[in-house]
Amino acid sequence: MTRFENLADPTDTWEIVETIGKGTYGTVYKVANKKDGNQAAVKVLDPVNDVDEEIEAEYNILQSLPNHPNVIKFYGMFYKADQVAGGQLWLVLELCNGGSVTDLVKGLIMRGQKLDEAVISYILYGALSGLQHLHKNRIIHRDVKGNNILLTTGGGVKLVDFGVSAQLTSSRLRRNTSVGTPFWMAPEVIACEQQYDYSYDARCDVWSLGITAIELGDGDPPLADLHPVKALFKIPR
Template identity: 65%
Template structure:
């Protein structure tokens, strides 16, 4: 794992993404940076990258998210974490890349809006499936003494295969230690 809260990440220790990943599409903008679809040059694997400006003020938040992802992304309802990269760029500024599993199905919020746009509502079995899968992900986090404080439709993504993944483990989601 990365150093615990209070330490700083040594960004230069992470590999440069230029030889490994190629940005293919802009997906959106997050709280701390932009989100892109990427392609692994070696084997064509698709993924998502959150590109962050490594500002000292958010080092702690980056550490928290990375620690949670590294420790907990082995569950089918938590987005997989493929690693971190660091791209030095003196012209545009250095960038930290968080490489994550691609969830092409959009968010639960997107799904609900699509139903509403058609004048329909999600059926009870669809809602039950979403709640069941999200709760399995949350149960996994809680079993590891981690609380996700920002569960909402935008932070629950769908895969094209019908999977459901919890995302966004920033500063709101902290590992809780149990006192002896």
């Protein structure tokens, strides 16, 4: 595990501007760099003793991954000591003011509209370019879906959320743990939950992106009307 208390104090560099939203592990804020005014997003995770291996995995992947225009930029992890409330981890990332592509599609559907196919193609091209970069660096995302593809106000398409991503080594080019969001999961990933001799590789991300393409066109992935557990049984068939 990373010695989080050895990380720099975020308040020396970053100042919170406003709240963006709440995630699984804490609150997300817009922050400004005190030196140059550049803005970023920060996941504030507290207390530190509740931070599990998913945060550790995301940190390790983000700090080792070379920059790519279709993968969210990582500005660093910081530790804010607080003897009363417990220490906070600040995961500082590129700010994507455009929101997720799921939000975009849902907003259009609420107004009786659908995403234009040319825009869907543009988003998928960006996401596929980001996945190609991950796979070249031996990383499987394992949770590709509309909520994990963010847009910038300049039209950028960014893959985000590497909490369940997996790093492959030369001695282990396949995985056998079942993770992801049920409706987007590839059959071979689901099979690992049911039969321990199954495994999968980076191609599972391609399946998930295909399901995301359907989500962008229809507003939901296939089988979205089913309970997630029932969907897990239907997808491999």
